[in-house]
Amino acid sequence: MNENLNEKIDEKPVILENVAKDVLDKLGYETSVNIFSNEKDQSLKVVAVSSNEDLSALIGKNGQNIKAVEHIIKLLYFKKTKLLNTSPSPKPFSFMVDINDYRKLRVQQVVEKALEVANRVKVSKKAEALDPMSSYERRLIHVELASHPDLETESIGEEPERRVVIRPLII
Numbered sequence: 672m673n674e675n676l677n678e679k680i681d682e683k684p685v686i687l688e689n690v691a692k693d694v695l696d697k698l699g700y701e702t703s704v705n706i707f708s709n710e711k712d713q714s715l716k717v718v719a720v721s722s723n724e725d726l727s728a729l730i731g732k733n734g735q736n737i738k739a740v741e742h743i744i745k746l747l748y749f750k751k752t753k754l755l756n757t758s759p760s761p762k763p764f765s766f767m768v769d770i771n772d773y774r775k776l777r778v779q780q781v782v783e784k785a786l787e788v789a790n791r792v793k794v795s796k797k798a799e800a801l802d803p804m805s806s807y808e809r810r811l812i813h814v815e816l817a818s819h820p821d822l823e824t825e826s827i828g829e830e831p832e833r834r835v836v837i838r839p840l841i842i
Contacts, residue, residue: 683752683764684716690748691718691768694740700724706766716766718744730773741768767807778811785812789822789837798838803828809835 684706691704702722709715718741720726729736745766752764769775781804788799801812812835813824823840826833 686751687716687718687744687748687764687766690751691720691744694744694747695720695729698729698740700726700729702726709767714765716764718766718768719772720768720770722771726770729770734773734777737768737770737773740770744768777808781808781811782815785815785835785837789816789819792837792839793821796839798836800827800834800836803832803834806833809833812837 688704688706692702695702695704700722701724702720705719705721706716707719709717720729729740731737731739748766767774785801788801792799809826813826816822816824816837821840823838825836825838827836828834
């Protein structure tokens with residue numbers, strides 16, 4: 672029984688890859704899909720989509736279309752795995768979709784910008800708010816700047832204008 676459950680867990684990346692390829696094929700794109708673990712969070716899988724074709728329409732302005740494609744893939748994936756699952760409490764399987772490394776590059780930009788602002792805040796001793804961003808990007812900043820004992824971060828505002836404020840820690 673336990674072997675059977677492990678086989679089903681091992682099938683999940685294959686099912687995810689097939690669902691992603693199917694969705695992208697139906698959208699008219701010839702792509703390559705690879706599944707791997709996120710470098711910083713091993714429990715998060717990355718569905719890496721790449722192609723020689725122009726995939727900018729799949730990315731969209733500020734990555735909005737990636738979110739839509741990811742949502743469709745998640746709906747179809749969870750529907751398919753739910754039909755295969757007989758276990759009352761399946762092992763969670765979370766993933767995100769990245770198209771032509773857009774999200775990977777965006778993460779680098781967000782972290783670099785946050786570090787730049789953090790250095791300014793340390794020098795000026797004045798708080799600064801960053802541009803609005805997604806919850807995932809805000810979380811990256813909170814995690815990255817947690818190692819700076821002389822700074823604190825806080826998310827403020829309402830979606831879609833929610834942003835991170837970086838402040839000097841006053842002791």
